[in-house]
Amino acid sequence: MNIEEGLTDLICFFEEFFIAHGMNEELAVYLNLLINLVALTLIVIGLNYLIKNFIIEAFKAFTNKTKTTLDDFLIKSNFPRYVGRFLPLFVVYKTFPLIFTDFPEVLTIFYKLVDIYVIILIVWICRSVLRSTRNYLKTREEFNDKPLESFSQIIMIFIWLIGFMFIFSRLFDRSVLGFAISLGAASAVILLIFKDTILGLVASIQVSVNDIVRIGDWITFEKYGADGTVTEINLATVKVQNWDNTYTTIPTYSLISDSFQNWRGMQESPGRRIKRSIFIKQNSVRFLNNEDIERFKRIRLIDSYLENRQTEIEKFNESNNVDKTLLINGRNQTNLGVFRKYIDSYLQEHSAIHKEMYLIVRHLAPTVNGIPLEILCFSRDKRWENFEYISADIFDHVIAAVPYFDLKLFESPSGDDVRSFLENIEEDSKNT
Structure with a gap:
């Protein structure tokens, strides 16, 4: 059986x-x-x-x-x-x-x-x-x-x-x-x-x-208010931890249907870009005379530049019999051009700036707010807090240096400025 x-x-x-x-x-x-x-x-x-x-x-x-x-x-x-x-x-x-x-x-x-x-x-x-x-x-x-x-x-x-x-x-x-x-x-x-x-x-x-997004990427998605690190990617949503430690969930399909910014390229590159401008009053830009040049030669970062540049300009003007009794004739240096060179030299000596990446100081098209003087360079340290410190340190120095070149920054007048202007007019009228 x-x-x-x-x-x-x-x-x-x-x-x-x-x-x-x-x-x-x-x-x-x-x-x-x-x-x-x-x-x-x-x-x-x-x-x-x-x-x-x-x-x-x-x-x-x-x-x-x-x-x-x-x-x-x-x-x-x-x-x-x-x-x-x-x-x-x-x-x-x-x-x-x-x-x-x-x-x-x-x-x-x-x-x-x-x-x-x-x-x-x-x-x-x-x-x-x-x-x-x-x-x-x-x-x-x-x-x-x-x-x-x-x-x-x-x-x-x-x-x-x-x-x-x-x-x-x-x-x-x-x-x-x-x-x-x-x-x-x-x-x-x-x-x-x-x-x-x-x-x-x-x-x-x-x-x-x-390879559009990876876990750990820093993305900015303005449509959904996301600005932080990707912590999770699943079938329906992408989870982003924002810098204020809040979380934003983004539909996964929006990553291919909408535009967003992925900062991975910056994180993987040798440096992080600094791109900011200051605005110079147009009526403060002028040609430099010999006295101005001698005075500016006391500034260490541009003394040799001024010496060589002025020698070159003088040779050109002499060879072309330029009438220098009028300053506009021939070739001349301007306080804005010298200031631009000064910023360039300052950045070249700055230890936090990556010298092997782009380093440009340039003019942009004049606006109603003045002439934009833009600084474009890259900091070696890519960490956010250090990057902001480096940027602030550079522009603190640049803004403080503007008066040394007889230039003025553009700033919209405040209520105190208007009040002071009216008081001056009233004072002048009394005196006359």
């Missing part, structure tokens, strides 16, 4: 016992069924207890001895528990048909439910492996800036989609291919319902493939 025959005799034992003692046959069948179901339930509970307290604990003890942390993440994601559920399922799958051998309708439903449970269990195991792999890769330095959350969500969506296709095909006794064809026919409705998810899926792929 084989195992299956012995198990069948054991299952029918109480039915035969009750009939032999005079019980109604139908009642004996249902009472035997109840006893077998209770026994099967106790066996399943016992197997679950065995898996939880011995097999899983043994797996934990094994992982504690290994060097890799991947198996630790497998335990946290319940991988051993999901795999262990196949053992009681196998027992139920083999025993249940013997218990309900006289109930074919029940067996039909049972086989469908078992198939669906197996599909769901496989999906859970795949999800557990995927989560464990994602969490493990997060501990690796080379994957710190990769959108692992987004990748795992994309893969999980495909796994669930395949799982649901198998589940529905089993429920309605249709082939997976036939169900996929039916799903394609309903694609318009699916696109409408899952529009945001699909947009996020496409955006996540494009963001990852084109």
